[in-house]
Amino acid sequence: MHSNLDKIDIKILALMQRDASLSTAEIAERVGLSQSPCWRRIQRLRDEGYIKAQVAIVDWQKLGFQMQIFAHVKMATRTDDEVEKFIRAVNAIPEITECYSLFGERDFMLKIMAPDVQWYQSFVFNVLRKLPGVVDVQSTVTLLEAKYTTAVPLELSHIPA
Numbered sequence: 001m002h003s004n005l006d007k008i009d010i011k012i013l014a015l016m017q018r019d020a021s022l023s024t025a026e027i028a029e030r031v032g033l034s035q036s037p038c039w040r041r042i043q044r045l046r047d048e049g050y051i052k053a054q055v056a057i058v059d060w061q062k063l064g065f066q067m068q069i070f071a072h073v074k075m076a077t078r079t080d081d082e083v084e085k086f087i088r089a090v091n092a093i094p095e096i097t098e099c100y101s102l103f104g105e106r107d108f109m110l111k112i113m114a115p116d117v118q119w120y121q122s123f124v125f126n127v128l129r130k131l132p133g134v135v136d137v138q139s140t141v142t143l144l145e146a147k148y149t150t151a152v153p154l155e156l157s158h159i160p161a
Contacts, residue, residue, distance in 0.1 A: 005050070008033065010154050012041055013050060017151040020054040057150065065113040067141060069120055071128055072106040074136040085132035093127065106138070117141075 005013075011031045015022060022030075028038035045051045060068075075082060083101075090099045090110065098111035110128075114120040120139070128137050 009041060009045060009050075012038070012045065014151075014154055016042075016051065016054070017154075060113055064115050066116055067114040067120065068145065069112045069114055069142065070140040071110040071112055071124070072102075072138045072140070073108040073110060073128070073131070073134055074105070074138075075107045075133040076135045077133065078107060082133040086134070089131050095123065 008031050012027055015027050015030055024039045024042065025035050027042070028035045031038065033041070042051070075086065086108070087099065090096050090108075095113050096110050097113055100109045101107065102109055112120070112123070114123065120141075124137055124139065128134065
């Protein structure tokens, strides 16, 4: 899975996934390195693309968003040009926080942050249905966020050998 990473690299990634505000000195202490070699490892992990960004995770509900909705989008056709236009349009809409291309009946799945149902209804008709190539939108409203993580599993411990 990650053949050019050793156990210390994995420990560094695990720590940074949990708390990216840790200083290099704190990370170094926790993984058993001095500060300079730890800093070099972190820089290498960044340079090689293992660490894509360091961000603050904001509480969306405190900002007035009460709903996360998954919109399943059907397109008329999936030509390269139409898909490119659709993706460009989606990337310009901040309320759409994630977008995935799908196999199956639907072509894309969008994760949307909404303050309420009335707002979302208007968003569907005035924004989503007007996106390039869209012919149908089916929505799934979430009731409970039972699990949320941005952490990538670094060890596959739940798969039988």
